[in-house]
Amino acid sequence: MLQVIKSDLGRDGIEKIIFYEDNNFQGRSYETSSDCADMSSHLSRCQSRRVESGCFMVYDRPNYMGQQYFLRRGEYSDYQHWMGFDDSIRSCRMILMHKGSYKIRIYEMENFGGQMYELMDDCENIQDQYQMPDCQSCQVMDGHWLMYEQPLCRGRMIYLMPGEYSIFREMGYDGMRFSSIRHITDSC
Numbered sequence: 001m002l003q004v005i006k007s008d009l010g011r012d013g014i015e016k017i018i019f020y021e022d023n024n025f026q027g028r029s030y031e032t033s034s035d036c037a038d039m040s041s042h043l044s045r046c047q048s049r050r051v052e053s054g055c056f057m058v059y060d061r062p063n064y065m066g067q068q069y070f071l072r073r074g075e076y077s078d079y080q081h082w083m084g085f086d087d088s089i090r091s092c093r094m095i096l097m098h099k100g101s102y103k104i105r106i107y108e109m110e111n112f113g114g115q116m117y118e119l120m121d122d123c124e125n126i127q128d129q130y131q132m133p134d135c136q137s138c139q140v141m142d143g144h145w146l147m148y149e150q151p152l153c154r155g156r157m158i159y160l161m162p163g164e165y166s167i168f169r170e171m172g173y174d175g176m177r178f179s180s181i182r183h184i185t186d187s188c
Helices: 079-083 126-130
Strands: 016-022 026-032 048-053 056-061 065-071 074-076 091-094 103-109 113-119 137-142 145-150 154-160 163-165 180-183
Touching (some): 016 091
Antiparallel strands (some): 048 074, 056 065, 056 091, 145 154, 145 180
C-alpha cells in the first residue's frame, strides 16, 4: 500500500509534475497538472522529472500506451538509470485519488473466463495465494490499482482504473504474466 501524508500536496493543493529535457532538472521543461496524451509537442526528450504533488503514470508511447511507471511525489534526476527508460516519455496520466472501498475481479482467461477471484486488498503473489496459473482479464469496480508482472509488486506494471479489461494482450501486454497487485491509496 502506498501512502504519503496529505501535507505533501503542493502549495495550492493541485497535483503537478514537471518534465525536463536534460538530467538534473536542466533544459527546457514542461509542467502539467492533468493528463497529456502526446508530449512530443512540448519536449523533444525527457531526462528528469519532478513530481511536486500527487501521483502520475508515465508512458513511453503516446496515448497512454507502452511501458508505464508509477511516480509519486519526489525528484527523479536521472530517470533512465532508475527505471530503464530511454528519453522517450511520450504521455502521462494524473491518477485521481479515490476515497472509499477497493474492489477488483481478476480472471484466469481472456474475456472474463476461467477462475475468478474478487480482491479488496493487495496480493503479493496471485499464483501462490489463489493457485491461479495466469491472469488475463479483470474488472475494476472500485479504486485504482497497479498490477505487476512479478511477485511482491515488482517488474513491469499496468495502471488499472475503474472499468473492464477483457484482453490484456490487446493493450500491448502479449505474453506478460501478471503476478501481484496493489491498490493506490487516496493519498498516494
